[in-house]
Amino acid sequence: MEMLQSWLVVPFTYAFMVRALTVSVLVGIMCPLLGTYVVTRDLGFMSDALAHAVMPGVVAAVLAGLHPLWGSVPMAAAVALLLGWLVRRTGLSADTTIGILFAGLFALGVMVMSMVRHVRINLEDLLLGQVLGVSRMDVAVTALLTVAVAAILYGLHSRLLFVSFDPLGAKVAGLSAERLDYVFLVLLAVVIVTALQAVGIILVVSLLITPAAAALLVARRVEGAMALGAGFGVAAAVVGLYASYHLNVASGPAMALVATAIFAVASAVAAARR
Amino acid sequence: MTVPRSIFRLLSILLVVIGSALAACAMPMEAPVAGDGPAAENQSLRIVTTSNIVADWVRRIGGEHVQVTALLLPGGDPHTFQPGPQDVARVADADLVVMVGMGLEVGWLDQLLEQARADQAIVIEMEQFIDPLPWLPMEGAGDVHGDEEMHADDEDGHGHDADADEDHADAHGHDDDADEDHADSEGHAADDHHEHGSEDPHFWFDPLRVRAAVTGLAQVMGTADPEHAATYADRAARYGLELDELHAWITEQVSMLPPEHRVLVTSHDSFQYFAQLYGFEVVGTIIPSVGTEMEVGAGMLAQLVDTIRDRGVNAIFTETTVMTDKLAAGIAQEAGVAVVVQLYTGSLGGPDSGAETYLDMMRHNVETIVQALSTQ
Numbered sequence: 001m002e003m004l005q006s007w008l009v010v011p012f013t014y015a016f017m018v019r020a021l022t023v024s025v026l027v028g029i030m031c032p033l034l035g036t037y038v039v040t041r042d043l044g045f046m047s048d049a050l051a052h053a054v055m056p057g058v059v060a061a062v063l064a065g066l067h068p069l070w071g072s073v074p075m076a077a078a079v080a081l082l083l084g085w086l087v088r089r090t091g092l093s094a095d096t097t098i099g100i101l102f103a104g105l106f107a108l109g110v111m112v113m114s115m116v117r118h119v120r121i122n123l124e125d126l127l128l129g130q131v132l133g134v135s136r137m138d139v140a141v142t143a144l145l146t147v148a149v150a151a152i153l154y155g156l157h158s159r160l161l162f163v164s165f166d167p168l169g170a171k172v173a174g175l176s177a178e179r180l181d182y183v184f185l186v187l188l189a190v191v192i193v194t195a196l197q198a199v200g201i202i203l204v205v206s207l208l209i210t211p212a213a214a215a216l217l218v219a220r221r222v223e224g225a226m227a228l229g230a231g232f233g234v235a236a237a238v239v240g241l242y243a244s245y246h247l248n249v250a251s252g253p254a255m256a257l258v259a260t261a262i263f264a265v266a267s268a269v270a271a272a273r274r
Numbered sequence: 275m276t277v278p279r280s281i282f283r284l285l286s287i288l289l290v291v292i293g294s295a296l297a298a299c300a301m302p303m304e305a306p307v308a309g310d311g312p313a314a315e316n317q318s319l320r321i322v323t324t325s326n327i328v329a330d331w332v333r334r335i336g337g338e339h340v341q342v343t344a345l346l347l348p349g350g351d352p353h354t355f356q357p358g359p360q361d362v363a364r365v366a367d368a369d370l371v372v373m374v375g376m377g378l379e380v381g382w383l384d385q386l387l388e389q390a391r392a393d394q395a396i397v398i399e400m401e402q403f404i405d406p407l408p409w410l411p412m413e414g415a416g417d418v419h420g421d422e423e424m425h426a427d428d429e430d431g432h433g434h435d436a437d438a439d440e441d442h443a444d445a446h447g448h449d450d451d452a453d454e455d456h457a458d459s460e461g462h463a464a465d466d467h468h469e470h471g472s473e474d475p476h477f478w479f480d481p482l483r484v485r486a487a488v489t490g491l492a493q494v495m496g497t498a499d500p501e502h503a504a505t506y507a508d509r510a511a512r513y514g515l516e517l518d519e520l521h522a523w524i525t526e527q528v529s530m531l532p533p534e535h536r537v538l539v540t541s542h543d544s545f546q547y548f549a550q551l552y553g554f555e556v557v558g559t560i561i562p563s564v565g566t567e568m569e570v571g572a573g574m575l576a577q578l579v580d581t582i583r584d585r586g587v588n589a590i591f592t593e594t595t596v597m598t599d600k601l602a603a604g605i606a607q608e609a610g611v612a613v614v615v616q617l618y619t620g621s622l623g624g625p626d627s628g629a630e631t632y633l634d635m636m637r638h639n640v641e642t643i644v645q646a647l648s649t650q
Contacts (some may be wrong), residue, residue, distance in 0.1 A: 016390050124356055132362050133386035248358035253464050
């Protein structure tokens with residue numbers, strides 16, 4: 001018992017681990033809340049693309065001596081809006097447009113990094129996340145954004161749901177799906193950028209869609225799925241961080257793997273119920 | 275709906291666990307849980323270094339009075355190291371953290387150490403003991419460091435005296451945390467004013483600068499552990515003699531090479547100190563940077579091939595810590611270079627490598643270089 005207790009407690013005798021946990025848990029809550037819409041609207045690829053596309057923004061911010069969030073949030077919002085616009089205005093499919101934009105912007109980010117010699121940016125941290133290095137400032141910003149996103153989602157929930165499940169009906173009812181989509185995309189951008197701290201560009205979808213998808217498999221109502229998804233997200237964050245500590249492995253991949261394991265269990269449960 | 279409900283229950287249990295974990299952080303605890311050594315060894319100075327080369331020096335100076343851990347295992351690249359949580363925890367636990375500085379521990383690792391150090395520890399950078407060589411590309415902009423400096427001042431506010439001894443004797447003081455007040459027992463021995471990217475961190479290729487660094491290191495260790503200060507100074511001085519010997523030996527070895535053969539092509543720009551001291555010229559590097567995380571451009575490689583041909587270079591030196599073997603082989607083939615050999619540069623070698631200590635690593639490298647360049 002005592003061993004278990006110290007196994008549980010020791011990692012969080014370190015302030016950096018507490019900061020890492022706080023950010024991870026917040027991200028673990030915030031991602032599935034939005035992720036539930038992402039999954040129901042089939043925007044998984046779009047989210048992955050957004051995460052990759054913020055690269056040049058992050059690099060630019062670091063070059064300018066600013067916090068990465070100053071570059072990545074506007075960048076992600078701009079990309080999200082551009083995507084929405086392109087998909088609506090060109091005849092190309094959403095997947096194609098997304099693929100073009102995300103590969104192009106990611107390439108731009110890597111290229112700028114290789115051109116710049118006097119400021120060194122750690123590519124791996126960017127790709128896989130490094131939550132162990134978050135500052136108190138990062139914790140505060142993350143908390144603030146989590147609250148803001150949750151509040152906005154709460155306010156827009158019924159409309160978002162309407163547009164998601166019954167776009168035609170929403171139009172008839174006079175809801176502007178277009179404007180709502182833009183708001184949603186900007187929210188998505190903010191959530192992704194916040195989650196980057198914990199799991200990095202490549203793994204961000206693992207927190208955004210995996211817990212949400214797992215929850216949608218076992219819950220009956222969307223609201224239930226959101227709550228359950230947030231629970232899964234928190235579990236992924238906490239269990240992942242413990243694993244990361246005790247095995248001394250990178251935290252981002254650990255959390256992503258736990259989320260994947262949760263999904264595996266959820267899909268088994270869902271299959272058994274059929 | 276049975277499943278979700280039971281999961282909610284699970285969730286609340288989980289939250290209780292997290293909550294109690296968080297609460298435990300705020301509670302004072304008796305047991306020295308977070309340290310690595312048994313209680314009996316609490317007196318010994320716990321030192322964490324980033325580079326395992328620096329750890330070797332610390333071991334020579336500190337011997338049985340210190341517990342030294344290098345974050346980098348042999349063969350790890352200090353430029354791109356990814357620490358795990360226990361590595362960061364070691365940093366937070368340490369009495370003394372020794373970095374190389376000068377941008378070696380890249381951007382976000384700096385930040386990581388900064389954050390861990392907010393918990394604990396005195397951090398010093400070897401940079402302060404030596405006179406670094408500048409590194410060229412300084413084209414303006416990019417003042418990332420403004421806020422870093424501010425941060426340093428901020429920390430100075432917590433008191434400057436390293437009255438470390440007693441505070442550390444009551445072992446693992448950080449378990450009863452409370453961040454701020456804690457900080458003044460910790461003293462901040464080193465001032466960390468530095469401009470990254472404008473200095474070349476690879477000073478360990480110059481044994482004379484290493485002697486200066488080792489002397490400085492012994493002083494800092496003596497301040498943190500006054501009881502053994504004399505021993506540290508003594509051992510540093512003795513090691514200094516070995517470094518002088520090493521320098522003499524290298525000079526002699528290198529003198530066997532005619533000056534026109536003293537040209538180096540390496541994986542990244544890590545040999546400037548060596549070149550300057552022993553009359554070599556670094557004519558080109560595969561990665562044109564003192565860092566290793568840069569992507570290589572096609573134009574630069576072509577240029578390197580031309581340079582190698584023009585200068586009649588007959589050997590390319592790759593580095594154990596930099597993944598350029600494939601590129602090096604390609605360049606060698608293209609430019610008609612006969613020899614491609616590996617040197618230990620950013621990290622000591624593993625067991626049986628013949629480069630397990632700093633002195634062995636240097637001897638191994640010099641022998642390799644002299645041998646490769648004399649087969650013309």
